[in-house]
Amino acid sequence: MTRAELEETLRGLDGEKIRDALISASYSEKGEWVQSWCLRLSNHSDPTARYGAAVVLGNNAVVHFGELDLLKSLEAAEKLSADPEERVRIAAKDSLGDVLHAVKLKGTS
Secondary structure, eight states: OOHHHHHHHHTSSOHHHHHHHHHHHHHHSOHHHHHHHHHHHTTOSSHHHHHHHHHHHHHHHHHTGGGSOHHHHHHHHHHHTTOSSHHHHHHHHHHHHHHHHHHHHHHHO
């Protein structure tokens, strides 16, 4: 997907398309850009969009730890770990571990 296509999809309401666009963006876009979308979408009304944000937050933190404000990712993962949807909570808890690992990596580099 092009950046324009990603942005159009990420501004939408379809949680499945948003999840897929976030995952796609994590392979092609800069870490800060992906993080900003994950943070925005962590409050989305569709649980599938929140799930996508939860999944991508952790991976993005590990891959791009040197260029991110990891505190923002940590806060978002913690918030999502209390989500009403179980699958979002589970994904967020996994991401929380990844973000904490990225914090350690950043501290040793």
